Amino acid sequence: MNEWFKKTLTQIKTLWGKWTPIQKGILAAVIVAAVVIIVLLASWSAKPSLVPLIDTPVTDATVRERIVLRLNEENVKATVSQSGIISVNDEQTARRMRAILLREDLIPQNTDPWALFDVERWTRTDFERNIDVRRAVIEEVRKHIKALDDVDDASVVVNLPEDKLFQADQNPVTASVILYPKPGSDISTNRKKIEGIQKLLKYAVEGLTDDNITIADNSGNILNDFAGLKDFDRLSIIEKQQKIIAKLETQYEIKILNILQKTYGTDRVRDLSIKIDMDMSEKTAETVEYLPFQLRADNPETPYDESEVRASVTRSSETATTTYQGTGFNPEGPAGVEGQTAPSYKDTSNLTGLSTQSIVKTNEEIGSRRTSEIVSPEMGRRTVSVNIDGQWRKKKDANGNLVIKDGQIEREYIPIPDDELQKATQAVQAAIGYSALRNDSVSVLNIQFDRLAEFEKEDNAYFRSVQRQRILLISLAGLALLLLIFIVYRIVSREIERRKRLREEELLRQHQLEREKALWEAEQAGMEVSMSVEEMKRRELLENVINNAREHPEDVALLLRTWLMEE
Numbered sequence: 051m052n053e054w055f056k057k058t059l060t061q062i063k064t065l066w067g068k069w070t071p072i073q074k075g076i077l078a079a080v081i082v083a084a085v086v087i088i089v090l091l092a093s094w095s096a097k098p099s100l101v102p103l104i105d106t107p108v109t110d111a112t113v114r115e116r117i118v119l120r121l122n123e124e125n126v127k128a129t130v131s132q133s134g135i136i137s138v139n140d141e142q143t144a145r146r147m148r149a150i151l152l153r154e155d156l157i158p159q160n161t162d163p164w165a166l167f168d169v170e171r172w173t174r175t176d177f178e179r180n181i182d183v184r185r186a187v188i189e190e191v192r193k194h195i196k197a198l199d200d201v202d203d204a205s206v207v208v209n210l211p212e213d214k215l216f217q218a219d220q221n222p223v224t225a226s227v228i229l230y231p232k233p234g235s236d237i238s239t240n241r242k243k244i245e246g247i248q249k250l251l252k253y254a255v256e257g258l259t260d261d262n263i264t265i266a267d268n269s270g271n272i273l274n275d276f277a278g279l280k281d282f283d284r285l286s287i288i289e290k291q292q293k294i295i296a297k298l299e300t301q302y303e304i305k306i307l308n309i310l311q312k313t314y315g316t317d318r319v320r321d322l323s324i325k326i327d328m329d330m331s332e333k334t335a336e337t338v339e340y341l342p343f344q345l346r347a348d349n350p351e352t353p354y355d356e357s358e359v360r361a362s363v364t365r366s367s368e369t370a371t372t373t374y375q376g377t378g379f380n381p382e383g384p385a386g387v388e389g390q391t392a393p394s395y396k397d398t399s400n401l402t403g404l405s406t407q408s409i410v411k412t413n414e415e416i417g418s419r420r421t422s423e424i425v426s427p428e429m430g431r432r433t434v435s436v437n438i439d440g441q442w443r444k445k446k447d448a449n450g451n452l453v454i455k456d457g458q459i460e461r462e463y464i465p466i467p468d469d470e471l472q473k474a475t476q477a478v479q480a481a482i483g484y485s486a487l488r489n490d491s492v493s494v495l496n497i498q499f500d501r502l503a504e505f506e507k508e509d510n511a512y513f514r515s516v517q518r519q520r521i522l523l524i525s526l527a528g529l530a531l532l533l534l535i536f537i538v539y540r541i542v543s544r545e546i547e548r549r550k551r552l553r554e555e556e557l558l559r560q561h562q563l564e565r566e567k568a569l570w571e572a573e574q575a576g577m578e579v580s581m582s583v584e585e586m587k588r589r590e591l592l593e594n595v596i597n598n599a600r601e602h603p604e605d606v607a608l609l610l611r612t613w614l615m616e617e
Contacts, residue, residue, distance in 0.1 A: 100137035101144045107134030117156050146197035153246025184210050191254045200235035223257040226264045244273050291330045299324050305481050321437040327430030334424050341417040362414035374405040432482050435493045440465040458509050466496040551607045
């Protein structure tokens with residue numbers, strides 16, 4: 051094998067040497083092109099395939115932007131082609147997002163989100179095709195439901211009855227779903243999610259209605275019984291209303307505390323209690339107002355009122371006048387029977403009279419305004435109570451020192467004046483929008499707080515600081531005394547050393563004088579004086595010591611002390 055490899059390598063080298071530079075360049079270009087093609091094929095094959103979210107293109111730009119925005123909220127990367135087809139990375143993500151888009155009504159109306167089995171065979175019957183359609187619908191619905199984040203598994207059964215001749219004999223399409231929620235999921239109590247699954251079934255199966263859909267959990271509880279969820283919905287609404295009231299009370303509380311604490315301080319404003327009554331019921335009110343006509347408006351630049359107002363305007367009028375003149379006739383009954391007319395009226399009968407009747411009818415028009423409004427919620431009574439503490443001042447004597455009584459600092463309490471409390475009340479009323487018509491109540495009180503524990507801590511801290519000051523003063527005094535003793539000791543010791551040094555210098559000087567005197571006497575006597583090397587060194591050393599003693603007396607004293615200790 052090695053010989054063959056060596057032989058092949060030798061042949062390649064021989065051929066390479068025989069080739070011209072042009073041939074070598076062509077071979078290199080072919081190799082580079084092959085490498086580039088292999089890299090491109092590898093990158094293209096490694097590129098993930100995209101799955102269309104909706105088979106049909108979404109041509110409406112607004113709907114397409116809403117779908118893409120919803121995908122971005124779910125952190126799903128989507129690609130939109132030039133034709134309008136939205137694609138995602140994998141099939142599982144596509145199923146999950148289809149379920150979410152169906153639940154939130156983001157699927158276009160002309161879009162069929164379900165993919166059925168498309169199998170063409172010559173031997174297949176209509177019955178088999180119907181079975182395939184049914185299985186396809188059930189499987190797709192189950193996959194879409196399982197793609198939801200709140201569902202661990204799902205079981206779907208769809209009953210598609212046979213077509214009948216008469217509509218009255220036609221059985222309805224029914225569907226039942228059993229959900230297996232994930233731990234911690236709220237799908238069993240979330241009505242919106244259940245309605246999304248129910249809507250998904252309606253889109254998937256033709257002819258399926260809400261009444262024929264049953265959705266249950268693994269415990270057998272019916273989840274789409276929305277009539278039975280009315281009490282739960284009512285409790286949810288009440289809970290939301292209570293949160294709204296609590297949020298509003300918190301806003302007013304922060305506003306009031308900011309006003310009072312900026313003036314009186316954080317520690318002096320406490321015990322703030324606020325209660326807001328709100329009518330959350332929905333009310334419809336219709337109001338009819340009859341208004342006069344304003345013929346001329348008031349000129350605001352003049353000091354007097356120039357407006358002209360009329361209560362009504364005449365639309366039409368009718369006048370009728372009737373005049374009668376002649377004798378009156380009073381019948382008295384059948385002939386031969388005496389009438390029953392009173393004698394006083396008989397005297398006035400057969401007299402000529404004149405009667406005039408006038409009738410005037412006038413139709414007046416008045417202005418009216420009809421208002422129809424729905425009120426919900428309506429703000430009710432507001433009750434605020436807050437307590438502000440007075441001021442505590444520490445008593446001091448004539449020298450400016452704190453007054454200590456019974457082991458405690460004596461303090462004086464200064465209450466808040468009534469006029470200042472009234473101003474604080476007005477500030478709180480302005481903050482909450484006080485209205486006497488709502489029977490609002492605002493109470494700003496001055497109640498003394500219990501500050502015994504706080505004062506005890508302050509007193510202990512004060513006494514500890516006083517004690518520390520005393521200890522510090524005593525320590526400083528002791529340190530000053532020690533420093534004074536040390537200074538005196540140093541002065542005395544330096545004086546003793548100085549005297550000792552002077553005495554030693556005097557002894558050395560006397561020895562030197564005696565030695566010089568002896569040498570001088572010997573020279574005078576004509577004696578030959580010979581000095582050894584050691585004596586010369588000793589003399590030089592002695593001279594150096596004398597010179598150093600004059601220049602640096604302290605160092606020389608230390609050196610002499612060392613020599614004496616060694617001896």
